[in-house]
Amino acid sequence: MAFPTTRLRRLRRTAELRNMVAETRLTPDAFVYPMFVCPGEGVRKEVRSMPGVFNLSVDEAVKEAEQVYSLGVPSVILFGLPDKKDEVATGAWAENGIVQQAARAMKREVPGLVLMGDVCLCEYMSHGHCGIVKAAPGPQSLGAAARDVVVVNGDKGKKQAIEKLANRMQPEYEIVNDASLELLARTSVSLAKAGIDIIAPSDMMDGRVAAIRKALDEAGLINTPILSYAAKFASGFYGPFREAADSAPQFGDRRSYQMDGANVREAMREIAADVEEGADMIMVKPAMPYLDVIATARERFDLPLAAYQVSGEYSMIEAAARNGWIERERVMMESLLSIRRAGASVILTYYAKEAAKLC
Numbered sequence: 001m002a003f004p005t006t007r008l009r010r011l012r013r014t015a016e017l018r019n020m021v022a023e024t025r026l027t028p029d030a031f032v033y034p035m036f037v038c039p040g041e042g043v044r045k046e047v048r049s050m051p052g053v054f055n056l057s058v059d060e061a062v063k064e065a066e067q068v069y070s071l072g073v074p075s076v077i078l079f080g081l082p083d084k085k086d087e088v089a090t091g092a093w094a095e096n097g098i099v100q101q102a103a104r105a106m107k108r109e110v111p112g113l114v115l116m117g118d119v120c121l122c123e124y125m126s127h128g129h130c131g132i133v134k135a136a137p138g139p140q141s142l143g144a145a146a147r148d149v150v151v152v153n154g155d156k157g158k159k160q161a162i163e164k165l166a167n168r169m170q171p172e173y174e175i176v177n178d179a180s181l182e183l184l185a186r187t188s189v190s191l192a193k194a195g196i197d198i199i200a201p202s203d204m205m206d207g208r209v210a211a212i213r214k215a216l217d218e219a220g221l222i223n224t225p226i227l228s229y230a231a232k233f234a235s236g237f238y239g240p241f242r243e244a245a246d247s248a249p250q251f252g253d254r255r256s257y258q259m260d261g262a263n264v265r266e267a268m269r270e271i272a273a274d275v276e277e278g279a280d281m282i283m284v285k286p287a288m289p290y291l292d293v294i295a296t297a298r299e300r301f302d303l304p305l306a307a308y309q310v311s312g313e314y315s316m317i318e319a320a321a322r323n324g325w326i327e328r329e330r331v332m333m334e335s336l337l338s339i340r341r342a343g344a345s346v347i348l349t350y351y352a353k354e355a356a357k358l359c
């Protein structure tokens, strides 16, 4: 039946009608609130590039967790800023690591809150990469190769030739996959023992879900679920997070382990691999630039599906709202609704507390 019998505007006439026929709804119990725990006491330091988001010492983080839970948000995910970094990510798996301390305190004070623990090594490694770094046995260093460049056009020509060469050359280091698995597994067991309810590996090493599952089971932690950051893309939208978690790589980038933004079929292979290895829940990250990946994953897989509205998504909205270019609350809710509509049933978002008040 076509117009004029069909008039789609009939059901849009009032707020009540629109609400009745809404296909997608946001509820606070879909939200997970990310938190950054740092050493000290009474510390509440705002992240410059993420207004409204703080580095919190354990005592302050507990207060924040109480507030989050009282708003109906059932879960937080914890990231740690250790006081020391090294080459084996000691702070990630130490019994008295910063996240382990926070988890114990939160379990004691807010027992109902579901604690997720991000499992990665970058925040705890002096080089800022997500795995163990080894010098690659390259055939020739850039410096040596550059000496071979024939100068054809003075300094300018030489500079261009060297740049071209650098783009073609293999990096002089390697993020070692298999050796990193042991540290990730050790971290997971340590976090679960400290009270973390859901282990969430975000490193993107191959085989880490299986390694973590095996280690958890061997430690008797058979009931601890794994939420894998299964399709995590190498993204410019992570920029502000690196300040929040002090986790910027000191050299190179993460493109050799995080996914290429061009690939949705490969994302499905990543997810399938993690499911095969024993993931209980899966995640797509970032959210808004990858809504098609969320939708495709929702169709293909039956596991609970999470999406991470990352720091850059948050900070763009904050910055535009501060300039008066967009309506802050409206865009915040619309962005979350779009992620829900694409198919994510769990949303990790810095807006968890505020959005909970509005849904």
Ligand SMILES: [Zn+2]
Residues within 6 Å of the ligand: 120, 121, 122, 123, 129, 130, 202, 203
């Ligand atoms: Zn990492």
